[in-house]
Amino acid sequence: MRRFDLELSVGLFFIVGIACLAYLSIRLGKMEVLGNRGTTVYAEFSNAGGLKNGAVVEIAGVEVGRVKKIILDDYQAKVQLQIESNVEIPEDAIASVKTKGLVGEKYIEITPGGSDKIIKSGGKIRDTQPPFDLEKAISKLVFGKVSE
DSSP: OHHHHHHHHHHHHHHHHHHHHHHHHHHHTTOOSSOOOSEEEEEEESOOTTOOTTOEEEETTEEEEEEEEEEEETTEEEEEEEEOTTOOOBTTOEEEEEEETTTTEEEEEEEOOSOSOBOOTTOEEOEEEOOOOHHHHHHHHHHOSSOO
16 A cells, blocks of 8 residues: 555656646747737738747837747738737837847837827738848948949
8 A cells, every 4th residue: 555655646746747847838938828818910021030930029128929920921021920918009110120139039129109090900010120131231331332
């Protein structure tokens, strides 16, 4: 009987440990298990420049959402943004692809405008700015304005 109790307690400990690891993996990975929360907004960029699914969306340095999907639509990078439901984005907002730190992690920064109209779920941010292309800038500096 003692051996059974020992095996049972080891088994329970093992199951609890696996459950804790699964919980931490989901929380640290910032994944969503139970559906999508928030509103979906789209932005089209001429160049997504290293932006990846799961990248952060920020307003004024505060994380307000994530990049859900990036697809090619009519030779433009169409980016699907999942924004928290309590955040309202004005119709004249500007979405920019920015770089964080020295590593070069890309994220979307939304600069709100002054409009009273709010973009509804499924709507589109009209004004976008692609990332700064350092290679293109250096080549223009070195070789002059040979090609645009």
